[in-house]
Structures are given as C-alpha cells and as structure tokens.
C-alpha cells in the first residue's frame with residue numbers, strides 16, 4: 001500500500017484527522033462521504049472516496065485517472081488564485097495498491113455561517129439578487145476559462161448578507177486556459193437547477209445586454225433539461 005499525503009508536512013495531521021472521522025458528522029453519504037470534523041478548534045470538511053464503495057462504472061476511471069482528492073485540491077487552489085471565493089484547501093491524500101487508487105481524501109475549511117443557495121431559492125426561486133450573483137459568478141468563471149461541469153445549486157453558498165458567493169465541489173472542473181467556448185457554456189448552464197421564469201432572469205444577467213443570445217440560451221437550456229428528465233424517467237421505469 002502506498003500512501004501519498006500532500007503537502008507532505010500534513011502527514012501527522014492526516015493520521016489525526018483519520019482518527020477523528022468516526023466522531024465527525026456525516027454531511028453526505030454514498031460513494032464519496034463528506035464529514036464535518038472538529039480539529040484543534042477548527043471545523044473541517046473531509047471528503048473521502050473509497051474504491052470499494054464506488055459503482056462498477058466509475059472504477060475504470062480510477063484505474064487510469066488522477067485521484068479525485070488531487071483534482072479537487074488542485075482545482076480549489078486554481079479558483080482561489082483566480083480570485084473566486086472558495087474554502088481554504090488544506091490537503092489531499094491517496095492510498096494506492098498496485099498503482100490503483102483505493103482511497104482518496106480531500107480536506108478544506110468548513111464554511112460556517114453561510115446559507116445554501118438551494119435553500120434560498122427554494123423559498124423564492126426568482127430572488128433577483130441571488131440570481132444575479134450566481135449569473136455573474138458563472139460568467140466570470142467561464143470568461144476565466146473554468147469549465148465547471150457541476151453548476152448545481154448544492155455547490156454554492158451565500159454569506160448571510162448574500163453579497164458573497166462561495167463555490168465548493170469542484171473535482172470535475174477543467175481549467176481550459178482559454179475563455180470557455182460557447183457550446184461548453186451551454187453544457188454547463190444546462191446543469192443549473194432553475195426552471196422558468198427564474199432561468200430567463202439568470203440568463204439575462206449572464207449575457208448582459210445581449211437579449212438575443214439570452215433568449216436562445218434559456219430556450220436551449222430548458223429543452224436540454226426536459227430531455228434529461230425524460231431520459232431519467234425512462235431509465236427509471238425500465239430500471240436500467
């Protein structure tokens with residue numbers, strides 16, 4: 001078994017965190033489990049993915065690709081350097097057996113005193129201030145070359161005064177080094193949870209003065225979402 005901890009200076013902290021996991025609160029279970037761990041008077045979010053808990057379809061990726069912990073750590077740092085609000089990334093680890101990632105973990109600061117965008121918009125889906133800060137952030141991310149691949153509201157948090165937007169869960173993100181091309185922007189925007197009329201408001205903020213492309217985006221994204229829903233319900237009924 002090979003253990004890699006980055007930064008190497010965090011190796012001791014890694015063992016301490018591992019021993020605290022069982023006392024931690026589970027924020028989200030499944031193939032990847034997210035824990036809230038209290039560590040030396042700090043609150044940390046610890047995200048652990050174990051090969052044994054993954055679905056068969058995702059295991060192949062693990063054999064060949066860089067680990068999820070590594071990708072998340074690298075991506076959070078990229079976003080931080082580009083000036084986006086992200087939790088402080090602290091460390092990641094990989095445990096490999098015969099070169100295969102058996103377990104990978106990622107640790108970052110736990111965002112306290114924030115409100116999930118999902119909660120705010122479930123009360124008022126057309127909250128203009130929130131849709132505006134979301135759209136502006138999506139636009140800035142795309143202009144800066146970040147293809148997010150997971151723009152669901154569960155990955156965004158607001159400060160109490162709703163002036164700051166924080167981004168989490170960026171292991172799938174790809175930094176393209178160039179402004180994100182139009183077709184990939186649509187790909188990203190079609191993951192956004194809003195339906196009409198909130199979607200059109202969001203698109204207007206995203207595209208600014210360009211009402212033509214805003215209308216087109218809203219229609220296109222709605223069609224993509226409808227298709228995805230149909231596909232989901234069919235596969236659910238057929239239990240594929």
Ligand SMILES: Nc1ncnc2c1ncn2[C@@H]1O[C@H](COP(=O)(O)OP(=O)(O)OP(=O)(O)O)[C@@H](O)[C@H]1O
Pocket residue numbers: 027028032034045047087108109110111112154155168169171
């Ligand atoms: N740094 C953090 N601060 C506060 N809460 C967090 C943090 N990281 C994760 N969480 C909580 O845990 C939940 C799940 O985290 P996350 O979105 O990273 O996992 P996920 O969507 O299951 O990830 P993946 O899609 O990569 O499997 C979040 O919705 C949030 O409530």
Ligand SMILES: [Mg+2]
Pocket residue numbers: 154155169
């Ligand atoms: Mg998420």
